[in-house]
Amino acid sequence: MRVFVAGHRGMVGGAITRKLTERGVDVVTRTRTQLDLTSQDAVKAFFAAEPVDAVVLAAAKVGGIHANNTYPADFIYENLMIECNVIHQAFAAGVGKLLFLGSSCIYPRAVAQPMREDALLTGILEPTNEPYAVAKIAGIKLCESYNRQYGTDYRSVMPTNLYGPGDNFHPENSHVMPALIRRFHEAVRDGVKQVAIWGSGTPRREFLHVDDMAQASLFVLDLPLEVYEANTQPMLSHINVGYGEDVTIRELAELVARVTGFTGEIVFDASKPDGTMRKLMDSSRLEAMGWKPSVVLEQGVAETYQWFLDNVVQERSVAPA
Ligand SMILES: NC(=O)C1=CN([C@@H]2O[C@H](COP(=O)(O)OP(=O)(O)OC[C@H]3O[C@@H](n4cnc5c(N)ncnc54)[C@H](OP(=O)(O)O)[C@@H]3O)[C@@H](O)[C@H]2O)C=CC1
Numbered sequence: 001m002r003v004f005v006a007g008h009r010g011m012v013g014g015a016i017t018r019k020l021t022e023r024g025v026d027v028v029t030r031t032r033t034q035l036d037l038t039s040q041d042a043v044k045a046f047f048a049a050e051p052v053d054a055v056v057l058a059a060a061k062v063g064g065i066h067a068n069n070t071y072p073a074d075f076i077y078e079n080l081m082i083e084c085n086v087i088h089q090a091f092a093a094g095v096g097k098l099l100f101l102g103s104s105c106i107y108p109r110a111v112a113q114p115m116r117e118d119a120l121l122t123g124i125l126e127p128t129n130e131p132y133a134v135a136k137i138a139g140i141k142l143c144e145s146y147n148r149q150y151g152t153d154y155r156s157v158m159p160t161n162l163y164g165p166g167d168n169f170h171p172e173n174s175h176v177m178p179a180l181i182r183r184f185h186e187a188v189r190d191g192v193k194q195v196a197i198w199g200s201g202t203p204r205r206e207f208l209h210v211d212d213m214a215q216a217s218l219f220v221l222d223l224p225l226e227v228y229e230a231n232t233q234p235m236l237s238h239i240n241v242g243y244g245e246d247v248t249i250r251e252l253a254e255l256v257a258r259v260t261g262f263t264g265e266i267v268f269d270a271s272k273p274d275g276t277m278r279k280l281m282d283s284s285r286l287e288a289m290g291w292k293p294s295v296v297l298e299q300g301v302a303e304t305y306q307w308f309l310d311n312v313v314q315e316r317s318v319a320p321a
């Protein structure tokens with residue numbers, strides 16, 4: 001079994017690669033420098049040269065609310081190009097099996113909670129990440145369309161907000177969890193008594209550890225075709241992957257403060273956007289098939305903070321001035 005993991009250096013692609021390698025799968029990888037997935041010619045040449053049995057598409061332009069809002073053209077263009085190139089060229093090279101990773105932002109911003117798979121395309125999207133969401137919806141529809149027209153077995157999973165080792169801890173462009181881990185850590189380090197959190201603190205988010213996401217991805221990829229099809233009716237579309245519970249951003253900030261040892265004041269910066277007020281996944285389809293998450297949020301945040309200390313902080317302290 002040879003599997004191409006696109007995006008193997010990312011948080012999710014890295015976790016999936018580790019799990020596949022543990023299983024003894026021959027994982028094919030390329031860095032972005034070796035293979036720019038936005039280039040149709042390069043992706044075509046790659047599939048011609050590297051026969052694989054399956055593809056995991058975990059490469060994407062990814063970022064938090066600020067990055068999505070600031071670089072909308074990059075988010076829609078790069079994600080559409082990556083999806084079109086990888087999905088079409090995999091098909092053209094005769095690869096029958098593929099797993100596409102979407103996102104919970106595909107659902108309308110004011111949809112009933114928890115969000116079911118069949119809520120797709122039933123309302124208006126959240127404006128702060130609409131371009132990214134449109135690209136992710138296109139990815140689902142690409143897989144669905146190739147399955148319908150050509151009989152491929154291209155599956156899609158929709159992860160909720162993810163976190164864990166390998167996350168992006170950029171102060172502005174990252175997601176909320178790594179941003180807060182960095183901000184609280186630096187406040188403790190510098191003796192700062194007040195930390196500002198973006199928005200009102202009232203939006204709710206659901207956080208799933210990346211190891212659970214990787215496990216869910218392989219669980220879905222392993223499902224017998226008839227089971228996947230029976231659980232993705234009516235359009236053989238996609239499956240949600242969530243933790244099952246959400247917290248307010250204020251509660252998340254309080255948790256990260258405890259984990260990092262911050263005892264000062266938490267304030268809220270209303271000049272920053274809240275984004276969607278709630279996006280809790282309904283993961284009952286996946287859970288009915290036997291999958292459930294295993295990493296408890298408090299434990300996951302503590303482990304991620306340790307990873308940040310061991311990798312991001314450590315690397316910076318030994319880097320040349
Ligand atoms: N993180 C989250 O909270 C969530 C993520 N997802 C989805 O999960 C998937 C993985 O996300 P995550 O691991 O967090 O993202 P990361 O940003 O950690 O990883 C993305 C990977 O894609 C690669 N990549 C991006 N553009 C290109 C390109 N043009 N050519 C080649 N490689 C490219 C990156 O390469 P390089 O290392 O060179 O930058 C990187 O390895 C994505 O589809 C994302 O949309 C869905 C919901 C939530």
Ligand SMILES: C[C@H]1O[C@H](OP(=O)(O)OP(=O)(O)OC[C@H]2O[C@@H](n3cnc4c(=O)[nH]c(N)nc43)[C@H](O)[C@@H]2O)[C@@H](O)[C@@H](O)C1=O
Pocket residue numbers: 063064065066068103104105129132133160161162172173174175176177179180197198199203205249272273274275276
């Ligand atoms: C995974 C998901 O991720 C994005 O959507 P999002 O959930 O809104 O992402 P976020 O993690 O950036 O923010 C969550 C909440 O947290 C608040 N918040 C507080 N303080 C900080 C902060 O310091 N940084 C960030 N980033 N957010 C902060 C922030 O204001 C918001 O209310 C999209 O990419 C979307 O496309 C997508 O798929």
